[in-house]
Amino acid sequence: MTEPLAPQYNPSTIEAGLYRWWSEHGLFSPERHAPGSGEPYVIMMPPPNVTAVLHMGHGLNNTVQDVLIRFERMRGRRALWLPGTDHAGIATQNVVERLLAEQGFTRFDLGRDAFVERVWEHVRVTGAAILDQLKALGCSADWSRTYFTLDEGLSRAVREVFVRLYDQGLVYRGHYIINWCPRCLTALSNEEAEKEEVDGQLWHLRYPLADGSGQLTVATTRPETMLGDTAVAVHPEDERYRNLVGRDVRLPLVDRLIPIMADDAVDPSFGSGAVKVTPAHDPTDFEIGRRHGLPSIDIMTPEARISLAAPPRFQGLDRYEARRRVVAEFEAAGLLERVEQHRHAVGHCYRCNTVIEPRLSDQWFVRMEPLARPALAAYRDGKLRFVPERRGDDYSAWLEGIRDWCISRQLWWGHRIPVWYCESPGCGKTSVSRTDLEVCPSCGGPVRQDEDVLDTWFSSWLVPFSSLGWPDRTADLETFYPGHTMVSAPEILFFWVARMIMSGLHFMGQVPYTDIYLHGTVRDTQHRKMSKSLGNGIDPLEVVERYGADALRYSLISGMSVGTDVILDPNDLEASFAAGRNFANKLWNAGRFILSNLDGTPRPLAGDGANAVSPDELTLADRWIIARCDATVREATDAYQRFRLNDAAGAIYHFIWSDLADWYIEQVKPRLYGDVPGGDVARAVLSQTFDVALRLLHPVMPFITEALWRRFPGRREDASISIAPWPRPDSRARAPEALARFGLVQELVSGIRVIRAEYGVQPGQAVRAVVTGENPENLAALREEQATIVKLAKLSDLSFQETSDRVGGHAVLSDGTAVFVPLGEAIDVGQECSRLGSEVDRLIRLVESQEKKLGNQQFVSRAPAEVVERERQKLSTWKEQREVLLKKRELLGC
RNA sequence: GGGCGAAUAGCUCAGCUGGUUCAGAGCGCCUGCCUUACACGCAGGAUGUCGGGGGUUCGAAUCCCUCUUCGCCCACCA
Numbered sequence: 009m010t011e012p013l014a015p016q017y018n019p020s021t022i023e024a025g026l027y028r029w030w031s032e033h034g035l036f037s038p039e040r041h042a043p044g045s046g047e048p049y050v051i052m053m054p055p056p057n058v059t060a061v062l063h064m065g066h067g068l069n070n071t072v073q074d075v076l077i078r079f080e081r082m083r084g085r086r087a088l089w090l091p092g093t094d095h096a097g098i099a100t101q102n103v104v105e106r107l108l109a110e111q112g113f114t115r116f117d118l119g120r121d122a123f124v125e126r127v128w129e130h131v132r133v134t135g136a137a138i139l140d141q142l143k144a145l146g147c148s149a150d151w152s153r154t155y156f157t158l159d160e161g162l163s164r165a166v167r168e169v170f171v172r173l174y175d176q177g178l179v180y181r182g183h184y185i186i187n188w189c190p191r192c193l194t195a196l197s198n199e200e201a202e203k204e205e206v207d208g209q210l211w212h213l214r215y216p217l218a219d220g221s222g223q224l225t226v227a228t229t230r231p232e233t234m235l236g237d238t239a240v241a242v243h244p245e246d247e248r249y250r251n252l253v254g255r256d257v258r259l260p261l262v263d264r265l266i267p268i269m270a271d272d273a274v275d276p277s278f279g280s281g282a283v284k285v286t287p288a289h290d291p292t293d294f295e296i297g298r299r300h301g302l303p304s305i306d307i308m309t310p311e312a313r314i315s316l317a318a319p320p321r322f323q324g325l326d327r328y329e330a331r332r333r334v335v336a337e338f339e340a341a342g343l344l345e346r347v348e349q350h351r352h353a354v355g356h357c358y359r360c361n362t363v364i365e366p367r368l369s370d371q372w373f374v375r376m377e378p379l380a381r382p383a384l385a386a387y388r389d390g391k392l393r394f395v396p397e398r399r400g401d402d403y404s405a406w407l408e409g410i411r412d413w414c415i416s417r418q419l420w421w422g423h424r425i426p427v428w429y430c431e432s433p434g435c436g437k438t439s440v441s442r443t444d445l446e447v448c449p450s451c452g453g454p455v456r457q458d459e460d461v462l463d464t465w466f467s468s469w470l471v472p473f474s475s476l477g478w479p480d481r482t483a484d485l486e487t488f489y490p491g492h493t494m495v496s497a498p499e500i501l502f503f504w505v506a507r508m509i510m511s512g513l514h515f516m517g518q519v520p521y522t523d524i525y526l527h528g529t530v531r532d533t534q535h536r537k538m539s540k541s542l543g544n545g546i547d548p549l550e551v552v553e554r555y556g557a558d559a560l561r562y563s564l565i566s567g568m569s570v571g572t573d574v575i576l577d578p579n580d581l582e583a584s585f586a587a588g589r590n591f592a593n594k595l596w597n598a599g600r601f602i603l604s605n606l607d608g609t610p611r612p613l614a615g616d617g618a619n620a621v622s623p624d625e626l627t628l629a630d631r632w633i634i635a636r637c638d639a640t641v642r643e644a645t646d647a648y649q650r651f652r653l654n655d656a657a658g659a660i661y662h663f664i665w666s667d668l669a670d671w672y673i674e675q676v677k678p679r680l681y682g683d684v685p686g687g688d689v690a691r692a693v694l695s696q697t698f699d700v701a702l703r704l705l706h707p708v709m710p711f712i713t714e715a716l717w718r719r720f721p722g723r724r725e726d727a728s729i730s731i732a733p734w735p736r737p738d739s740r741a742r743a744p745e746a747l748a749r750f751g752l753v754q755e756l757v758s759g760i761r762v763i764r765a766e767y768g769v770q771p772g773q774a775v776r777a778v779v780t781g782e783n784p785e786n787l788a789a790l791r792e793e794q795a796t797i798v799k800l801a802k803l804s805d806l807s808f809q810e811t812s813d814r815v816g817g818h819a820v821l822s823d824g825t826a827v828f829v830p831l832g833e834a835i836d837v838g839q840e841c842s843r844l845g846s847e848v849d850r851l852i853r854l855v856e857s858q859e860k861k862l863g864n865q866q867f868v869s870r871a872p873a874e875v876v877e878r879e880r881q882k883l884s885t886w887k888e889q890r891e892v893l894l895k896k897r898e899l900l901g902c
Numbered sequence: 903g904g905g906c907g908a909a910u911a912g913c914u915c916a917g918c919u920g921g922u923u924c925a926g927a928g929c930g931c932c933u934g935c936c937u938u939a940c941a942c943g944c945a946g947g948a949u950g951u952c953g954g955g956g957g958u959u960c961g962a963a964u965c966c967c968u969c970u971u972c973g974c975c976c977a978c979c980a
Contacts, residue, residue, distance in 0.1 A: 275980085587928065
């Protein structure tokens with residue numbers, strides 16, 4: 009690593025090598041980077057689905073986690089970032105089924121075993137690709153502990169949990185209305201049925217009374233379900249229908265007699281106040297049916313076609329064809345009262361977006377209320393912290409309204425439900441078992457395992473402990489449970505995060521983590537979520553190749569604030585990622601400059617060493633940059649801890665680019681070149697502040713900071729910035745006076761630059777400047793940095809004196825100190841007068857309003873004394889500046 | 903229908919506990935520079951009724967009310 013650094017930073021030449029080096033040195037495993045010491049710090053990676061390679065949302069999610077884990081690792085924690093991948097039952101099965109369909113097959117053509125083997129093939133390929141992608145992003149997860157949710161270990165945990173919950177009466181089999189996807193042909197949980205507002209219609213249908221004495225109108229959004237109606241319900245208090253309760257209507261098209269009954273579930277103010285009751289196809293109707301002992305008629309096949317339970321002419325029709333046909337027949341019979349436009353929420357499958365069909369079937373459920381209660385209490389007792397805070401409200405609201413969790417899925421890809429049914433007549437027992445059963449435990453007869461698999465979230469909700477070896481009491485489990493921070497996208501708060509908390513409390517007795525950081529979503533410039541179907545995605549690997557992982561990471565982090573979305577332009581990668589790339593290049597070149605000027609190990613800045621730099625060797629600029637560096641340490645550390653990663657990145661960016669590169673490096677050059685004495689002190693200050701800056705930035709930009717940091721003279725071959733100690737604030741570095749005085753130097757230089765720019769002074773031409781002022785301390789400070797000012801403002805001479813020159817450019821600093829640049833004939837007196845005039849006007853207005861404020865008795869008496877004093881200071885400074893400017897105008901003869 | 907959030911420069915957004923970062927940053931735009939770390943750069947510059955209206959206060963981008971517009975979450979009025 010001694011070859012000269014190229015002037016343009018080329019991430020692709022260093023990233024892969026550094027990552028390999030980190031891995032080989034085991035820097036990501038807690039036992040290697042912090043053997044036996046340090047408080048554990050654990051982040052569980054949300055396991056990416058093995059359906060497909062990662063998108064930018066994963067890029068953001070994992071970058072955030074990596075920033076946090078690297079930060080805590082440098083702070084001396086035994087940091088474990090535990091990675092894994094999720095088998096993603098329904099999603100993965102769909103992907104592979106689609107691939108099969110392209111070849112003209114269905115899963116039934118292959119059969120269960122061959123199909124599952126086919127899915128495994130897909131999973132092995134994408135799973136490996138995903139891990140490679142995470143590595144390309146620089147993710148410092150502990151790959152030696154990587155899990156897959158279908159691994160043997162995690163499968164064992166799944167069975168253990170199922171059996172325990174069953175034994176505790178918290179898992180049960182029930183015959184209920186569930187959400188059914190007619191395309192995926194499986195049950196879904198409530199969370200997997202995404203409600204979406206759609207413009208639909210409300211059909212008002214007339215049902216004739218059985219005795220022919222009249223009609224009753226019902227309103228429905230799904231007229232085809234009337235084929236399965238078994239009653240009509242009205243509200244018990246509804247006067248309009250009181251005399252009809254107990255009578256029958258003749259169900260049109262089907263010609264079946266069904267009763268009219270009263271039930272509280274009916275809202276008399278909606279529609280006609282009478283509801284058709286279809287217990288097999290609607291959850292509310294199912295409950296009504298159950299209360300009144302109504303029969304259920306299932307008129308639909310799993311594919312949502314009309315079944316044999318309906319009249320023959322409807323059989324086999326798709327649900328929407330059937331809807332048209334039913335409506336048409338009602339209309340033809342004069343039984344269609346009216347059709348109303350009606351906007352309502354309809355459930356859609358979260359994987360294929362097909363409209364959900366409520367369906368009556370036998371499924372397995374988890375009783376959630378007993379699990380939810382402790383999870384709610386944990387939040388109320390302050391054991392969980394949500395960032396942003398308001399997400400805690402979503403969490404508790406969901407828990408309060410929680411319903412039982414349907415966990416069985418009619419899929420082939422997933423954990424098979426560990427339930428066996430005895431097939432011998434006379435026994436028929438249901439057995440739930442941790443191990444596979446060959447025979448019935450009670451009668452020894454033949455058994456058949458439940459065909460279904462478990463919801464994919466039934467394995468991932470256990471990850472905080474199952475990935476550590478549970479149910480065995482492993483050393484990992486002892487050390488790393490409970491963990492600390494969960495970094496997640498807000499859309500999986502209920503699917504995953506809340507359920508992990510419930511399982512953690514139930515099986516481990518403690519919440520799995522205390523901080524839940526829900527970041528925003530990656531969107532395009534039209535604020536649409538990035539997705540494959542919209543074609544507005546950005547491939548993270550393409551960005552890594554073109555701009556580097558650090559640039560990608562910086563751009564993501566700087567573009568996010570707590571809980572808000574990150575906007576990227578998929579059509580203009582340059583606009584989205586150039587900032588990060590430019591910053592990396594800036595840093596690279598600053599590093600190139602600094603490192604090439606460090607001839608040998610620099611003197612220590614502090615300490616007892618004989619050659620340590622003593623405080624009185626430091627110049628004003630040195631004290632200033634050291635104080636700025638210290639302030640940045642405080643700011644960045646605080647921001648990282650509060651998950652304000654963009655603030656941390658911003659503070660470091662500003663320190664490196666503005667303070668260190670634009671000001672300090674520029675001003676320090678004469679000392680480095682030997683034009684001015686003190687080069688060794690300058691090198692010491694440069695070395696230390698740059699070292700600190702690299703360490704502060706390392707969590708966000710790990711590759712470039714490591715590459716530069718390792719090149720410092722005297723660095724041990726095996727030293728890595730990733731385990732270098734986190735910079736500490738140093739109260740001795742605080743120097744408010746240096747910050748203020750160097751601020752004046754900056755003001756003076758800027759003032760002269762403005763004059764040069766406004767008067768079109770050639771960039772190469774040096775000019776003279778004269779400073780006058782009343783404040784001796786400030787003048788002394790400017791004098792101390794005379795060389796800096798001369799260099800940065802390109803002066804031929806800087807003098808401190810009274811002046812009688814009349815022609816030139818003027819500027820006044822915030823403390824009233826004035827600078828004058830004689831420009832000879834180049835100056836336009838009239839222009840300068842008007843320039844000064846408008847400045848004077850501004851000050852006059854400020855002084856006036858300030859005098860009014862201070863003349864206000866209310867303000868002076870009610871505002872805190874320090875505020876009043878501060879305002880007085882302002883007034884006197886402005887007055888002083890005004891006087892100086894007026895004097896200048898006088899001198900110029902305006 | 904219920905709950906929550908947002909609206910600040912052309913764009914993306916900071917501005918946390920009312921008053922020294924108070925009107926800001928980055929990008930974009932304009933002017934001038936290939937100054938021996940960096941043109942992925944340097945120096946300078948322009949741009950705002952802080953969404954509208956009302957209120958509280960000595961003082962409001964900041965707190966309260968209201969309206970408008972967007973967004974998110976939840977929901978068994980069929």
